[in-house]
Amino acid sequence: MNSDSGCPCNHVEWKHEPLKRYRCVDCIESVLRCKDCLLRNHESNPFHTVEHWTGKYFEKTSLYDLGLVLHPGHSLSLPCLAPSKLQAFTVIDINCIYRTTICFCRCSRAIPDHYQLLHARLYPATVTAPQTAATFRFLEFFQMLSFMSKVSATEYYSALERMMDNTGTDIPKSRSHEVLRMIREWRHLRVLKRSGVRYDGVDDNASGVLAVKCPACPHAGINIPTNWWKDPQKIWLNKAFFALDANFWLTRFNVSNEERDLALNKGRAYMVDDCLLQQHIATFQGHWPPEKSDCSDHDAVKLANCRGDHNLATTGLALTTCARHNSIHAHSGVDLRLGEEYILMDYSLLSSIKNFPNLPITISYDIMCQYSKKLYQRIASYPPILHTPTPFPRYQLLVPKFHLAAHKQDCVWSFSYNYAMGIGRTDGEGVERNWSTQNALSGSTKKMGPGSRRDTLDDHFGDHNWRKTISLATLIYHKSLEAAKMRPKMVTAYQDTSEGLDESTKECWRTMVTEWEQDLDRKKQNPYEPKVREYTLNQIRLELAREDEELIRTDLAAQAVSSRITRTQLISQGLELEEQQLRLPIASRRPNNLRRKINAFTEVQALHMPVTVIIRQQQQQIPHKAAQATYDLPLLLPSEVLLLGSSCDPILLDYEWRLRYGAAHDALEQMRKHLLSRNAVLGWKLRYGHGVREGNHSQNDVDQLTSKILACAARYQIHFKMIQHFSERLGKVNWSKSLKPLRGEDIRSILRGKDGDPSGEGYVISSWIWNTSGVDHTDEENIAECLRISWCKARSRALRWQEDCILLQEEMRRVKEFFQSSQREWEYRAENTLDPGQQAYAYRQAGIRERMRAFCIQKWQGLDELLARGPGGFSLNKKHEFVC
Ligand SMILES: [Zn+2]
Ligand SMILES: [Zn+2]
Ligand SMILES: [Zn+2]
Ligand SMILES: [Zn+2]
Ligand SMILES: [Zn+2]
Structure with a gap:
């Protein structure tokens, strides 16, 4: 009988008993069955949804309404002889x-x-x-x-x-x-x-025992040799990277309390133990009051001084992550009460450092310039539980790369990842990237009790770390390819910069830069810093931001429109867009992206400069203006508005003038840098460029640099035109000492004679652009300084890439060793337990580690040699001879 006419069991025919038809919507077969067959078929699939034919339609019913009974431990064929009642x-x-x-x-x-x-x-x-x-x-x-x-x-x-x-x-x-x-x-x-805490020999109470460790970080006794500190050349390789940050999304409302909602993990994973934390707070509250920032007005510092929200029990979370691999360090999550209180940030940092005893430490934090001021004094005041045994009493202190732009110039030199030794190409932005995924957790955790929230965060952080662990093979692979490509380029560039210089000069600069590098307190003279420095765009931005803030505080009207963007930000953004428009015809990349940005810009611009709305409407009437290419879209900055004959707030014009003044100086500086590089390449070409391939190669470099130089010149021209045009109206004086009309013949290198002839001795200047001091004559000291900075930067670039190659080789070794070590650990647990379930689980974990290690070995085949090849490359086993 086929199922269209009756149940496959042949006992029921639908035409006689149409209402006995049942079907399962979860089983893959779409066969109608009778009740008995349906129940028998679902004995081992008791969680399926079934439907019954009512004569008119299929109605939802349930296997249990039909009489199915769950029999744990037994089956229908082997029923229990003495079951409990249903x-x-x-x-x-x-x-x-x-x-x-x-x-x-x-x-x-x-x-x-x-x-x-x-x-x-x-x-x-x-x-x-x-x-x-x-x-x-x-x-x-x-x-x-x-x-x-x-x-x-x-x-x-x-x-x-x-x-x-x-x-x-x-x-x-x-x-x-x-x-x-x-x-x-x-x-x-x-x-x-x-x-593995239930196995013999695992300390159940060890801090961080429940956390997933980063396999690429150095762990004593696991993946670094016991005598790693014996070779002074290699000590830096064992550095542990810490990035500290606070997050104000992960808040918690004032519901439940510690007594009613205890954490199960009790500080053994990522969040610290609350009991100990409260003791710390009770002891040190008020001991280290917040200080006024002497750098720019960082949001974080501001928050530290403001009051918390009464509805919130926790206003945020401090966390320490591995700045190199972005995993979260064990025992570092601290609930914040107000802003980024230093005693709590210290607690997060020091609790996590304890898991890396005796290793050299690098720490980054976006307000490090302020935080570091009394760091060591604060540490000294804390009880021994927060002290880490360390032969390196000083930490290397940095600010994440992209945050540094908002700091004053001094910080840029002192806290930059670019100039710090033994850092490789780390950028310290990992924390921010981590937050972007964890912020989404805020919705589900903010209404939890304190213990539930901590346990939930722990679980998510654990998964985060595991994901980092399984992606290490690919991450290191891609990083290695990039490093192997960039290092030879940077080392060659550095060698070229060194080429024309005499030994004594280089020796002098080298001493200067190495002394500065070794001084962790940054008190020595900074070789990167020009003694006489003109205004730069960044400085002017900071200055304007401060003025803006002052204005907003006193001006209610400004407050209302500044909620989305302040006036100086608006002009700054306009200038950035103008620059992107300039680049667009050459690169012709992503015009739609830029168009979107310009649209967003015009929207907020309407708030601060209502007149632009009218101008835009008028322009829309003119046919050829309505359909303009993206690189031609009018931005209607104040100067443009005035030139079109409309009026504009003089303050906005002043902002634009000052920002362009800084931008013009920046363009000049960029141009000088490219001119120096081009000279180096030309010199190299003259000396070695005999082969066709090398010839072409360096010709490409020259062409690229030339187009960059021209782009800088074009930018400069635009700024200069506006600066010149409006200087009188704004009453600006003295600006013309350092900014002059740029003619084609001014764009020259500092070496004598024709561009590219390196035979010239000394520095004879033919162009005003090398006059960076703002004084109206050229001086040798200035040029020497320019050369020194350029040389030091080339050197640090070469060094960072070299270090990265070495670090990557070391990390590959560490990861493999880590997996092997934890494989052995699980095997040991398996062999030392009598419980068959525990044993099978331990063997499975060992197997996973073995597979992961094999995957890494296969993925990284040939990378060691690749990283050691080419100028400036060497393998880990050889002596460390850096370019320096
Ligand atoms: Zn049947
Ligand atoms: Zn089913
Ligand atoms: Zn039984
Ligand atoms: Zn790591
Ligand atoms: Zn700073």
Whole structure:
């Protein structure tokens, strides 16, 4: 009989008994069955949704309404001889909630009820008389989903409720409390299992024992040799990188309290133990009051001085991450109460450093210039629990690369990753990147009790670290390819810069720069810093930002329109867009992207300069103006508005003038730099460029540099035109001493004679552009300084890439060793346990480490040699002879 006419069991014919038709919507077969067959078929798939034919349509019903009973520990073919009486039982599965019927086993082989459930892969909501359970696959799936999408358990549970009944006529009794509890326990049990704390020889209470370690970072006794400190040349290789930051998204409302909602992880993973933290706060509160910043007005510092929100128990989170591999350091999460209080930031930093005893340490923080002032005094005042045993009493202190632009010039020299030794190409921005993924967690954690929140954050941070671990093979692979490409270029560029210089000069600069590098307090004379320095765009931006702030404070009208963007920001942005427009016809990349930016710009511009709305409308009337190319779109900066005959706020014009003044100086400086580089390449070409290939190669370099030089000149011309045109109206004087009309013949290198003839001795200047001092004559000291800075920068670039190559080789070694070590560790656990389940789990973990190591070896084949090849390259085993 085919299923169109009856049930495959041949006992029921549909034409006689049409209402006995049932179907399962979860099974892959789309066959109608009778009730008995349906139940028999679902004995091992008890969580399927089934439907019954009413004569008119298929109506949802349930296997349990039809008589299915869950029999943990038994099957239909092997029923329990002494079952408990039937009871109602709720099961939460991955896509639905099931109201089931269960009978527990009470025969001679009976184990406690909750174990019976666990054996059936059902997680009980409680151990005594359970009435609710979640399937393992639900818990596993939700955990993964929450890692990836940050959905909250409540949201997910609501979805399940609606999957069960979306009509409001059959609402199931809420089990959300049970679900939240089970998820929390599940997260905790999984982290315990993965960390191996239940095996012999694992210290259950060690700080950070539940955290996932970064395999590429140095860990004593795991992946660095015991006598790593013996070779002074290689000490820097064992540096641990710390990036400190605070996040003000991860807040928590004032609900529940520490007594009612204890954390299960108790400071053994990423969040520190609250009890110890509170003691620290109680002891040191008010000891180190916030100080006024002497750098630019950083948001963070401002927040430290402001008051917290009364509804919030926690206003944010301080966290320390690995600045090189972006994993989160164990034992570093500290709840903030106000802004970035130093005593709490210290606590985060020092608690995490403790896991890297005796290693050299690099720390970056976006307000390091302020934070570092009394750092060592504060550390000295803390109890021994926060002291790290270290033979390196000084830390290397830095500011993340992209944050540095907002600092005053002194900070740029002192805290830059570019000029710090033994850093490689690290940028310290990892924290920010981490936040962008963790911020989404704020929605689900801000209404949690303190303990739940900490445990949940711990679990997410653990997953974050594991994802970093599994992506290391690829990350290091790509970094290595880039480093192998860039290092020879940078080393050659440095050698070229050195070429024409006499030995004594180089020796003098070398001494100067190495002395400065070795002085961690940065008190020695800075070789990168010009003694006489004109205004730069950055300085002017900072200056204007301060004035703007002052204005906004006193001017209500300005306050209203400045909510999205301040006036100086607007003009700055306009100038940036103008620059991008200039570049566009040459590069012709992403015109739509720029168009979008310009559109956004015109929107906010309308707030500060309403007149531009009218001008734009008028321009739209003119046909050829309406359809302009992106690089021609009018930005209507104040000067342009005035030239068009409309009026404009003189303050805005003044802002534009000053920003252009700085930008003109920047363009000149860029141009001088490119001219020096081009000279070096030309010299190199003259000396060695005999072969066709090398000839072409260096010709490309020359062409590229030439076009950059011309681009700088074009930028300069635009700024200069406006500066000159409006200087009288704005009453500006003295500017013409350093800025002059730029003619073609002014664009020359500093060497004598024709451009590119390196035979010239001394420095004879033919162009005013080399006159950087602002004094109206050229002087030798100035040129020497220019050369020195250029040489020092070329040197530090070459060094950073060289270091990166060496670090990458070392990291590859460390990762492989780390996996091997943890494979051995799991094997040891497997061999030393009598529990077969624990043993199998340990062997599986060992197997995973073995596979990961093999994957790395295969992925990194040939990289060691690649990193050691070419000018400036060498392998780790050889002596460290850097270019310097
Ligand atoms: Zn049948
Ligand atoms: Zn089914
Ligand atoms: Zn039984
Ligand atoms: Zn790391
Ligand atoms: Zn600063």
